[in-house]
Amino acid sequence: MKTGVWLHGDSLSKEDPALRRHPEARSVFVFDRPFLEKAGLSFKRIFFLYESAVEAADEVRVGETVEEILEWMRQEGVERLAVTESPSPRWRETVERLRQKVEVEVVPAEVMVTVPEGYRVKRFTPFWKDLGGEWVDGI
Amino acid sequence: MVGMYCEKIEEARESVHVGGRKAALEALEKFRVQGYASTRNKLKGNVSRLSFYIRHGVLGIREVAESVRERFGKSYDAVKFWQELGWRQFWRHLYGLWGDGVYEDREAAKVPLGNGAEEELPREIVEGRTGLVCMDETVRELVETGYLHNHARMWFASFVVHFRKLGWKAGERFFYRHLLDGDPASNALSWQWVASTFSHRAYLFNRENIQENGGKEWCERCTAKCPFDATYPELERRLFSK
Numbered sequence: 001m002k003t004g005v006w007l008h009g010d011s012l013s014k015e016d017p018a019l020r021r022h023p024e025a026r027s028v029f030v031f032d033r034p035f036l037e038k039a040g041l042s043f044k045r046i047f048f049l050y051e052s053a054v055e056a057a058d059e060v061r062v063g064e065t066v067e068e069i070l071e072w073m074r075q076e077g078v079e080r081l082a083v084t085e086s087p088s089p090r091w092r093e094t095v096e097r098l099r100q101k102v103e104v105e106v107v108p109a110e111v112m113v114t115v116p117e118g119y120r121v122k123r124f125t126p127f128w129k130d131l132g133g134e135w136v137d138g139i
Numbered sequence: 140m141v142g143m144y145c146e147k148i149e150e151a152r153e154s155v156h157v158g159g160r161k162a163a164l165e166a167l168e169k170f171r172v173q174g175y176a177s178t179r180n181k182l183k184g185n186v187s188r189l190s191f192y193i194r195h196g197v198l199g200i201r202e203v204a205e206s207v208r209e210r211f212g213k214s215y216d217a218v219k220f221w222q223e224l225g226w227r228q229f230w231r232h233l234y235g236l237w238g239d240g241v242y243e244d245r246e247a248a249k250v251p252l253g254n255g256a257e258e259e260l261p262r263e264i265v266e267g268r269t270g271l272v273c274m275d276e277t278v279r280e281l282v283e284t285g286y287l288h289n290h291a292r293m294w295f296a297s298f299v300v301h302f303r304k305l306g307w308k309a310g311e312r313f314f315y316r317h318l319l320d321g322d323p324a325s326n327a328l329s330w331q332w333v334a335s336t337f338s339h340r341a342y343l344f345n346r347e348n349i350q351e352n353g354g355k356e357w358c359e360r361c362t363a364k365c366p367f368d369a370t371y372p373e374l375e376r377r378l379f380s381k
Contacts, residue, residue, distance in 0.1 A: 012158075013196055040144075043153070046140060087238075087324070119232075122245070124229050127225070132225050135221055
């Protein structure tokens with residue numbers, strides 16, 4: 001099955017974890033028109049994203065994300081999708097919608113320290129005390 | 140792309156900070172961690188200015204941390220820098236837990252705040268016309284470059300929320316619109332940290348703090364009656380007494 005990679009706003013690099021797992025895959029980034037029309041971002045932000053996206057992705061599209069990805073997959077003959085994980089609720093919703101149509105492989109994002117499943121803390125000091133040692137002391 | 144950004148087309152400008160991995164790797168290579176710990180709070184201190192690349196995954200957070208380790212080893216500066224990278228992962232962790240809940244007060248405020256009803260900040264603030272040079276220059280830099288030093292972000296947020304008694308959400312939207320590293324969790328929760336709805340106490344600053352960390356140049360040019368020229372106990376009395 002031919003795999004394609006969806007690059008999103010948290011993963012604008014050729015070194016994106018999903019792309020590293022599928023180095024031969026074609027990739028797409030979509031400027032989500034409905035979101036951007038509502039968000040009112042500055043031109044600078046959008047241009048910065050554009051500069052990053054054109055270097056990272058094989059194709060940059062503008063439109064509704066799910067529709068554009070599915071259309072791109074048809075054009076490229078891509079049958080399944082891989083994407084790097086994001087904590088964004090919009091990302092989760094998009095993946096759920098894509099999964100109604102195609103197979104989606106979620107690749108873990110690059111992290112600095114491993115946060116255990118179910119870990120809950122709402123201040124940075126205990127967070128870093130508990131988890132920062134993996135990085136700071138482990139070298 | 141017209142209609143997808145907030146400025147009029149004739150006002151649309153790109154940032155001095157260039158996107159893309161090539162530019163990101165050059166910026167990473169230029170960054171030296173020496174002096175980071177002692178100078179990072181100063182506006183002209185040795186900060187990395189890599190946040191927008193990390194925010195959008197142009198550089199990996201671990202990639203940046205490892206680059207510092209490989210080039211400079213483990214030092215007090217490096218440990219402090221890794222800790223600041225840790226903040227980014229902390230915000231990400233909370234975003235995963237709370238999702239759009241980052242846009243709601245996480246805790247009761249510890250000090251009196253405004254009613255937070257504003258959708259947007261007043262025009263005089265976002266157009267840099269308050270007459271307070273430090274705040275107006277901060278806005279100018281944000282709008283022109285899409286970047287602000289963290290200390291300038293904190294001063295501006297405290298000015299909006301505590302000195303002007305405007306809601307943090309309007310300030311959050313203004314920053315999110317312009318910051319190249321604008322991230323929902325980092326931005327919203329940092330505004331809440333200043334407001335005291337995500338911290339044990341409100342964040343205040345005074346003129347002395349600005350001069351110590353930002354230099355005296357702003358104050359020397361300023362002719363306004365300075366609302367920040369007071370001790371912290373005085374400011375707390377003035378701003379937080381019911």
